[in-house]
Amino acid sequence: xKILVSAxxxxxxxxxxxxxxxxxxxxxxxxxxxxxxxxxxxxxALALAEEHGDVExxxxxxxxxxxxxxxxxxxxxxxxxxxxxxxxADEAIIDSDLIARVYQKIVEKESxxxxxxxxxxxxxxxxxxxxxxxxxxxxxxxxxxxxVEIKGDQIEVTREVDGGLEVVALSMPCVITADLRLNxxxxxxxxxxxxxxxxxxxxxxxxxxxxxxxxxxxxxAKMTTPSGRKAGVLVKDVDxxxxxxxxxxxxx
Amino acid sequence: MSxxxxxxxxxxxxxxxxxxxxxxxxxxxxxxxxxxxxxxVIGNGCGSAAAGLTGYGAGAVHVVExxxxxxxxxxxxxKVVADLxxxxxxxxxxxxxxxxxxxxxxxxxxxxxAGMASDVIGIVDAGGAVxxxxxxxxxNLVGDVVIDTAxxxxxxxSSAFDAIAASGGASPVQSFAADPGASRAKFVRFxxxxxxxxxxxxxxxxxxxxRGLKDRFGPITEPLADLLGGAIGAxxxxxxxxxxxxxxxxxxxxxxxxxxxxxxxxxxGAVQHLAGMKxxxxxxxxxxxxxxxxxxxADYGLxxxxxxxxxxxxxxxxxxxx
Ligand SMILES: Cc1cc2nc3c(=O)[nH]c(=O)nc-3n(C[C@@H](O)[C@H](O)[C@H](O)COP(=O)(O)OP(=O)(O)OC[C@H]3O[C@@H](n4cnc5c(N)ncnc54)[C@H](O)[C@@H]3O)c2cc1C
Ligand SMILES: Cc1cc2nc3c(=O)[nH]c(=O)nc-3n(C[C@H](O)[C@H](O)[C@H](O)COP(=O)(O)OP(=O)(O)OC[C@H]3O[C@@H](n4cnc5c(N)ncnc54)[C@H](O)[C@@H]3O)c2cc1C
Numbered sequence: 139x140k141i142l143v144s145a146x147x148x149x150x151x152x153x154x155x156x157x158x159x160x161x162x163x164x165x166x167x168x169x170x171x172x173x174x175x176x177x178x179x180x181x182x183a184l185a186l187a188e189e190h191g192d193v194e195x196x197x198x199x200x201x202x203x204x205x206x207x208x209x210x211x212x213x214x215x216x217x218x219x220x221x222x223x224x225x226x227a228d229e230a231i232i233d234s235d236l237i238a239r240v241y242q243k244i245v246e247k248e249s250x251x252x253x254x255x256x257x258x259x260x261x262x263x264x265x266x267x268x269x270x271x272x273x274x275x276x277x278x279x280x281x282x283x284x285x286v287e288i289k290g291d292q293i294e295v296t297r298e299v300d301g302g303l304e305v306v307a308l309s310m311p312c313v314i315t316a317d318l319r320l321n322x323x324x325x326x327x328x329x330x331x332x333x334x335x336x337x338x339x340x341x342x343x344x345x346x347x348x349x350x351x352x353x354x355x356x357x358x359a360k361m362t363t364p365s366g367r368k369a370g371v372l373v374k375d376v377d378x379x380x381x382x383x384x385x386x387x388x389x390x
Numbered sequence: 391m392s393x394x395x396x397x398x399x400x401x402x403x404x405x406x407x408x409x410x411x412x413x414x415x416x417x418x419x420x421x422x423x424x425x426x427x428x429x430x431v432i433g434n435g436c437g438s439a440a441a442g443l444t445g446y447g448a449g450a451v452h453v454v455e456x457x458x459x460x461x462x463x464x465x466x467x468x469k470v471v472a473d474l475x476x477x478x479x480x481x482x483x484x485x486x487x488x489x490x491x492x493x494x495x496x497x498x499x500x501x502x503x504a505g506m507a508s509d510v511i512g513i514v515d516a517g518g519a520v521x522x523x524x525x526x527x528x529x530n531l532v533g534d535v536v537i538d539t540a541x542x543x544x545x546x547x548s549s550a551f552d553a554i555a556a557s558g559g560a561s562p563v564q565s566f567a568a569d570p571g572a573s574r575a576k577f578v579r580f581x582x583x584x585x586x587x588x589x590x591x592x593x594x595x596x597x598x599x600x601r602g603l604k605d606r607f608g609p610i611t612e613p614l615a616d617l618l619g620g621a622i623g624a625x626x627x628x629x630x631x632x633x634x635x636x637x638x639x640x641x642x643x644x645x646x647x648x649x650x651x652x653x654x655x656x657x658x659g660a661v662q663h664l665a666g667m668k669x670x671x672x673x674x675x676x677x678x679x680x681x682x683x684x685x686x687x688a689d690y691g692l693x694x695x696x697x698x699x700x701x702x703x704x705x706x707x708x709x710x711x712x
Contacts, residue, residue: 151527151661164531234496235505263526263642264508269464269496278465278575281493284636294578298636299489300645305578306463312574318643319630355505358533359516361526367668370689372680376702379674379692380710387672387689389595389651390618390707 139192139310141183142241142250143219145199146173147209148261161360163230164261170205172213175256177323178316182286183254184218185321190288196248200225200232200240207339215334216326222339223248225347233354234262238270243347245275250311252293257282257315268315278308281315392425395475396448397485397495400431400439402460407592408486411548413446415484418513418551422520428452429561430474432467432568434460440563445556452478456568461577462490466570468497474566475502480541487545487646495545505537511550528642528665548591549648549669583635587621590638595620596649598640598667601627602656602677603696607634610655610696613704623647623667625657641666656696659684676700 149155150169158165180197187193197214199206203226210222225240232240245253258265272279280295284303287294297304298317308314326334344352373379383390394416399406409429416427427447431440432454440453452474458466471494475483483498485491487509499506512523514534521534522544590596597615599607599622607628615622624634626641640647642662652670657663659675659682667673668687675688678695685691692699 151530155527155530157531164527233505235499238500258643260642261527263524263528265492266496266499266506266508269493270500272465273468273497273500278463278573279493279497280575281464282489297489299493301637302580302582303636304461304580307576307578309574318626319636353538355539356507356535356537359519359521359536360534361531362534364525364529364532367673367687369686370673370691372685372691372693376692376694376699376706379690379703380706382690383651383672383674384710387651389672390711 139190139252140194140196140248140250141186142245142248142253143179143183143195143197143214144176144255145180145197145210145214145222146176146256146259147171147199147201147205148173148259151260157361157363162358163361170209172209173256173259174318175258175260175316177213178318178320179254179256180214180217180219181321181323182316184324186286186288195219196221196223196250198223198225198241198244200227200237201229202226203341207341210339211334212326212331215337216331217324218330221337224339224341225344226341227344231354233356234264234266235270235355236352238267238274239349240344240347241267241271242274243349252310253313255313255315257317268313272313275313277312279313279315280306280308282317283314284317284319286314286320392419392423392482393478393480394419394425394427394482394484395478395480396427396429397471397483397491398429398431398439398443399486399488399490400433400436402433402436403438405431405439405443406589407553408488408548409443410553411551412484412486412546414551414554415510415546417554419482422513428478428480430454430471432459432462432470444561444563445558446554446561447557447559448561451561451563452566453563454566454568456570458570459568461580463573463575463577464494464497465573465575468494468501469571470568471498472501473569477566482542482544484544484546486548491545495543499543502541502543503539504541504543505539506543507535507537508545509547510544511547525665528661529668530661547646549646583637587615588619590621590623590640590645590647593621594649595651596623596647596670597653597655598623598625598657599628599634599655600625600657601631603628603633605633606697610700614653614700617704617707618651625663654684654688655700657684658682659687
């Protein structure tokens, strides 16, 4: 069995964000971290490989080649993923749709049985790539996964949805997107980091992939910082709170 | 001129209130671009849900029924939406950013060769073009997104639009023959959270608890929620630790709410939590640590131990009301 997993870098969401000069993204001079949801996807792939044996795992990153390569190596290969693929592209002009089409081309080359992708990016928050890819491939999908179990030739996935949990069964090949409660991502071990240096990392240019029209479908015209909320007052005690909620806010 | 197709959220019996927020989005877009909107109710045995949506000014309410759509999965649902959108010539397809909307609408976009904007909170101008405003980085920043394709797909954040009232009139109900097609995905079961309280996204009052409530999450939050007719929500940590079910989660990766009154009880106020509640009208924070960031967004902060303060609050509200 072969599993393709996602490895996307994001600017550290805990760092102070400043909008870039052209108003279209954030200042590039920040720390980057692995997208949290990709960590869950990677952990899921590693756990399935450990449980079932005979599983090849491949990580894909799309973006500026050196940096993306570094993230694929440190974030995925060092944790135990077998090999990596980098598709070199300008992150300023790739939208979710174009990324999904890049995944589609890599899937056609690699023929994985399962593609495991983060449910969303913690920078763009779009929550689209996995679903777009599944449709481009005409494959079934299970998004927002909090549990993934292989049962014979089926994969049973528990999904976190409005109102509770939904269980679906998919036959492979299929796409699954990882939610945070899927697992507790492991850290890379020192041995893992050493081994990762020798693991294969293939690189493609966007132009090598025969995408046809490689134009994005959406673009950011302008970013702004929403006006914040002002802190209110501290109340003395419960009596004071009840009085304010009744008299001032008129909500109880 | 635009032809907008609004996809209803419903439980086959009746439309969910968030459908009305999506209709508000459609009406706001029409106010900018001109045009009209239709509504689609897709499910199985969902005629009554469709009948309930005829008074909102839609050109038509399309009922699309199929046994495989009783528990809709993304692949078949998306095919049906796209087939209908093509047959009526829709150039905008909108659904709320519910779990089904998030799951299926990107697939609709691929079928319609459309660009997509997720979780739209507003419609703005961007140099002559219509742009969709959407939150990024857990709502710390917002982006105005222009979709450059002829057909456009959006999911709508319901808390940013009004649940509009019926406007009268009687839209014709039309049935559309659904063919969800074959899929290698099968619905197995749904494990629903039982609750007699209002839906989180519809409630006027939300009582949310955090990790600090530990295994007394229920005994502390339930009496206050029931007294005020509110819904119960939770932080991610409270869900992760098993004190509350997953669909209680509020925040970047959970539900987004904007009730009249929000109680954050033993919740520290991480940005990812604030992403789901900071547009609430009145926010009350109860936390034993005065330095927590939740107090920076709260209208009323009470520094106290929740285990004593919340029961006291319940009894004092009862007292002043009687
Ligand atoms: C350094 C940097 C600069 C950027 N500059 C701009 C800019 O100027 N303007 C702009 O509009 N956008 C910019 N972006 C963002 C852009 O590249 C988005 O990441 C892209 O549009 C994907 O959208 P999303 O992340 O919202 O996708 P989502 O649909 O939320 O992603 C879902 C999942 O898809 C996978 N995925 C997403 N992207 C990748 C990837 N690149 N490689 C591998 N897997 C991936 C992940 O698993 C993710 O969890 C920049 C990003 C970076 C890292
Ligand atoms: C990618 C990503 C997505 C995330 N998405 C979400 C999300 O959607 N929603 C979300 O909520 N979080 C989310 N988080 C997690 C978030 O960062 C915080 O970890 C989480 O919100 C913390 O929950 P908490 O406030 O309950 O717990 P803690 O931060 O542990 O806070 C507990 C609080 O309880 C108080 N307390 C303890 N005992 C008492 C007492 N007896 N009386 C009064 N107060 C007491 C403490 O002072 C403290 O403030 C996400 C994180 C990541 C990385």
